[in-house]
Amino acid sequence: MKSVFIVGSPRSGTTLLQSILGTHPDFHTFPESHFFYSLYGSSRLRRRLGLVDRVRAHKALEAFLNNIDAAELKSEIPNSAWYERKWILTFKNILGQIAKEQHKRGWIEKTPMHLHFISQISKYIPESKFIHIVRDGKDTIASVYYYASQYPEQWGRNKSLESCIGRWKLDIKIHQRYLSKNNHCFVKYNTLVDNPGKEIKKICNFLSIDFQENMLLRRNTGKIILKKEFWKQTVGRDITIQSGKLSLLKEEEQSLIQKSVAAYPLDILFV
Numbered sequence: 001m002k003s004v005f006i007v008g009s010p011r012s013g014t015t016l017l018q019s020i021l022g023t024h025p026d027f028h029t030f031p032e033s034h035f036f037y038s039l040y041g042s043s044r045l046r047r048r049l050g051l052v053d054r055v056r057a058h059k060a061l062e063a064f065l066n067n068i069d070a071a072e073l074k075s076e077i078p079n080s081a082w083y084e085r086k087w088i089l090t091f092k093n094i095l096g097q098i099a100k101e102q103h104k105r106g107w108i109e110k111t112p113m114h115l116h117f118i119s120q121i122s123k124y125i126p127e128s129k130f131i132h133i134v135r136d137g138k139d140t141i142a143s144v145y146y147y148a149s150q151y152p153e154q155w156g157r158n159k160s161l162e163s164c165i166g167r168w169k170l171d172i173k174i175h176q177r178y179l180s181k182n183n184h185c186f187v188k189y190n191t192l193v194d195n196p197g198k199e200i201k202k203i204c205n206f207l208s209i210d211f212q213e214n215m216l217l218r219r220n221t222g223k224i225i226l227k228k229e230f231w232k233q234t235v236g237r238d239i240t241i242q243s244g245k246l247s248l249l250k251e252e253e254q255s256l257i258q259k260s261v262a263a264y265p266l267d268i269l270f271v
Helices: 014-021 035-040 044-049 054-067 071-076 084-101 112-124 137-150 161-177 189-194 196-207 251-261
Strands: 002-007 027-029 106-110 129-134 184-188
Touching (some): 002 014, 002 084, 014 027, 014 106, 014 129, 027 084, 035 112, 054 084, 071 084, 084 106, 129 161, 129 196, 161 251, 184 189, 184 196, 189 196
Parallel strands (some): 027 106, 129 184
């Protein structure tokens, strides 16, 4: 069974890409699970030792299964496992079981933050393929900063502009680690929007699936966007460049963002 992860910075086009690929008859896809962050939290020590936060992981999997109307699979969730292997394989098996029940040949998981857990995913799901989507830093940072201030409860908290800039820079550095890996495919958001047919054909070739024209004509949004995710509601519209939020920020905030991303031109970083 094919295992596919879409990763990237928040607000970089991951949901748009998922909504397109999710229409392919070979794949089943899901709302964001945030599983791996829940598994380890922000602790680098946990990741290094392979230890997990059992309580957080259990709650995250329960919430995920509730969101996809698969509460009957809660019995699969381990109660006493301390190490990552059992949890990750359980997560993989749950997604595979759901996809199989839907008569699919694979599944697509999209949580932007899983970019930070590629090594853990690859260790226990070595057949995984990763699709990275990158977007201009000004648009990405401004959008995250704007929506986190508008919906702090849904975004975890109200984020500082400096933290949004730092997150984007870190994400770019992580992306670059995998540029030469055969099981990683890179897509630029603007290129996807300007020429969706070409980019989706490239991805289909990477995934060894047939390209279908109707993938560009409809979106799989009902299964991947939760009611509380207000900021994603435009994904089902025509494929066009979404207006950035940079112009909505104060002049000094705009200036800080522009200066911060000047050293990270995507045309140079991702040729």
